[in-house]
Amino acid sequence: MSEKGTIxxxxENYYLHFNAAALVDAAKAYEMQLNNGSKMLISLAGAMSTAEIGKIFAEVIRQDKVHIISCTGANLEEDIMNLVAHSHYKRLPNYRDLTPEDEWELLLKGLNRVTDTCIPEDEAFRRLQKHIFAIWKKAEDEGERYFPHEFMYKLLLSGVLEEYYEIDVKNSWMYAAAEANLPIVVPGWEDSTMGNIFASYVLKGDLKASTMKSGIEYMTFLADWYSDNSENGIGFFQIGGGIAGDFPICVVPMLYQDMERTETPFWSYFCQISDSTTSYGSYSGAVPNEKITWGKLGIDTPKFIIESDATIVAPLIFAYLLNM
Incomplete structure (x- = not known):
């Protein structure tokens, strides 16, 4: 095993109790999964791409420490938006003090706010739109259909965006994933800017909805991938909550309950970084043991929950995996 770095x-020396200790335990168990030959799924919810998780996550991909990703449509596209429009983003550290009038002014300037960061509409959304539409249209004209992430891979690998790059491409996790042709599932992709734009073309009659492969097709793809890769176990590392995590985790009970493939193994590891609270009835805040009752995790599955901010915790765990 490689020597661990300073981080x-x-x-290891100072994160000894409570959520800090859970972070270290989860990181060590993740590493053990990899050492035992297990695969790992990472789910990305929230605005992790806009939080520039790509600066470290891209290296996690390059070093083969994640084998499939489940992410929201927003995370799929916002990493690429940051790649091509970074200098046009605006940070608002005083976002808590903004009035409705301040927010309206941001709208008029084409700045769409995500907490303390504004994404520039013209340089981000519209810059991608003309190029991705051409790829969508070409596929449709040739009678081809692809998943949302596959279209994004085509966009990145085509080279048409290179003139716009504003950060080092090695800091884009989507570019790293495209180069590796890493499997991705994007549940609820329609709930994203590019999803909305695609829907607008369908409404205008410029594209057919069937050109984009659906969520059901993502689930069937995931079912086949899980079955083909579970010989040594597949772990589940969940950043945030929501559909990015809820969608892929249920592939296991679907396989052995609905498909009656009784040999299907449970997820071999589970960790969630979350600030959601169980008492509100939120599935995102449910403790891992609740997942046993749904047939997702086994009694002996290593289970971790880190109740903290994913923008703080995830980079530290990734740094541990990368021996930083």
């Missing part, structure tokens, strides 16, 4: 040694 890894720091958290």
């Amino acid at each position: 890894s040694k720091f958290i």
Whole structure:
């Protein structure tokens, strides 16, 4: 095993109790899964791409420490938006003080706010729109259909965006994923800017809805991938909650309950970074043991929950995996 670096040694020495200890335990168990030959799924919810998780997550992909990703449509596209429009983003550290009038002014300037960061509409959304539409249209004209992430891979690998790059491409997790042709599932992709734009073309009659493969097709793809890769176990590392995590985790009970493939193994590891609270009835805040009752995790599955901010926790765990 490679020597651990300064960051890894720091958290081992000082992260000793409560959520800090859970972080270290989860990171070590993740590493053990990889050492035992297990695959790992990482789910990305929230605005992790806009939080620039790509600066470290891209290296996790390159070093083969994740084997499939489930993410929201927003995370799929916002990493690419940051790649091509980074200098046009605006940070608002005083976002808590904004009035409705301040927010309206941001709208008029084409700045769509995500907490303390504004995404520039013209340089991000519209810059991608003309190029991705051409790829969608070409596929349709040739009678081809693809998943949302496959269209994004085509966009990145075509080279048409290179003139717009504003950050080092090695800091784009989507570019790293495209180069590796990493499997991705994007449940609820329609709930994203590019999803909305695609729907607008369908409404105008410029594209057919069937050109984009559906969520059901994502689930059937995931079912086949899980079945083909579970010989040594597949772990589940969930960043945030929501559909990015809820969608893929249920492939296991679907396989052995609905498909009656009784040999299907449970997820071999589970960790969630979450600030959601169980008492509100939120599935995102449910403790891992609740997932046993749904046939997703086994009694002996290593289970971790880190109740903290994913923008703080995830980079530290990734740094540990990368021996930083």
